[in-house]
Amino acid sequence: MTLQADRVSWRRGGTLVVDGVSVQPVPGSTVALLGPNGSGKSSLLRLLQGAARPDSGTVTLDGADLSGMRRREIARAVATVTQHAETDADIIVREVVRLGRTPHRSLLGGDTAQDERAIDRALEHVGLTEKARHRWHTLSGGERQRAHIARALAQEPRELLLDEPTNHLDIRHQLELLALVAELPVTAIIALHDLNLAAMFCDVVLVLQQGRVVAGGRPEEVLTPSLIADVYGVRAHVARDHVSGRISVAFQPGTPSGATSRGVVSSLPGVRLPG
Numbered sequence: 396m397t398l399q400a401d402r403v404s405w406r407r408g409g410t411l412v413v414d415g416v417s418v419q420p421v422p423g424s425t426v427a428l429l430g431p432n433g434s435g436k437s438s439l440l441r442l443l444q445g446a447a448r449p450d451s452g453t454v455t456l457d458g459a460d461l462s463g464m465r466r467r468e469i470a471r472a473v474a475t476v477t478q479h480a481e482t483d484a485d486i487i488v489r490e491v492v493r494l495g496r497t498p499h500r501s502l503l504g505g506d507t508a509q510d511e512r513a514i515d516r517a518l519e520h521v522g523l524t525e526k527a528r529h530r531w532h533t534l535s536g537g538e539r540q541r542a543h544i545a546r547a548l549a550q551e552p553r554e555l556l557l558d559e560p561t562n563h564l565d566i567r568h569q570l571e572l573l574a575l576v577a578e579l580p581v582t583a584i585i586a587l588h589d590l591n592l593a594a595m596f597c598d599v600v601l602v603l604q605q606g607r608v609v610a611g612g613r614p615e616e617v618l619t620p621s622l623i624a625d626v627y628g629v630r631a632h633v634a635r636d637h638v639s640g641r642i643s644v645a646f647q648p649g650t651p652s653g654a655t656s657r658g659v660v661s662s663l664p665g666v667r668l669p670g
């Protein structure tokens with residue numbers, strides 16, 4: 396059992412932005428949410444984190460409907476890093492990361508040795524140990540992003556929801572972050588724009604278009620030139636590494652000629668496309 400969405404739909408500002416989406420990740424797997432701008436990736440993550448309720452369908456955690464659960468209860472299992480995470484207070488980095496421990500703290504108790512260890516580990520994972528005592532406003536954009544990820548890791552979640560976590564990161568930190576997430580013993584659902592990062596690190600990709608899942612499965616099954624042409628409207632060449640079996644995508648100038656590959660369906664469990 397894990398965090399699952401079953402045929403969720405959500406209307407925002409009069410528009411259906413999530414349309415009958417099911418997500419049933421295998422526990423411990425890493426799932427990429429792909430799709431063009433405005434296709435509904437962040438909206439779906441908001442439903443999965445319990446920040447909003449679907450108009451229809453259900454999001455469940457270990458079989459229990461998220462809408463009947465307390466935020467603290469959800470936060471003990473599910474950590475989220477959103478695209479626009481900010482921290483106004485001028486506190487040191489370690490205190491930002493400490494916020495991740497809040498759901499685990501008893502109302503009267505202070506921080507325990509376990510809290511301190513979780514914070515140390517999280518800072519180390521994202522390479523910010525040296526900056527732990529620095530003030531928040533002195534960090535670069537990428538360092539702030541990594542601190543927010545450390546906060547989520549300090550939460551010691553089972554489920555990790557990340558919205559464009561590589562946004563501000565240089566290439567080394569992009570690779571390190573996704574390698575870390577893929578190795579962690581968590582189920583991770585990550586909204587990504589970079590198809591190559593998805594292909595390198597994710598077990599499954601779900602491709603959204605106008606709120607609907609139009610393809611889902613292993614990256615090498617789904618990320619074909621015709622799917623990329625259909626969904627993103629760009630030409631691409633896809634090469635496969637014969638040793639790792641992983642693919643890489645090279646984009647080409649020009650508009651693709653009309654290919655249709657909607658509904659690439661995988662035999663993988665947990666990937667269900669709308670009928």
Ligand SMILES: Nc1ncnc2c1ncn2[C@@H]1O[C@H](COP(=O)(O)OP(=O)(O)OP(=O)(O)O)[C@@H](O)[C@H]1O
Pocket residue numbers: 407408410412430431432433434435436437438439586
């Ligand atoms: N607060 C809001 N109120 C009304 N509509 C919204 C709101 N936020 C987003 N939307 C709309 O919902 C749709 C999906 O947006 P969403 O942010 O989920 O897409 P996305 O795939 O994450 O996009 P991006 O790749 O640009 O981050 C878009 O059409 C957007 O305009």
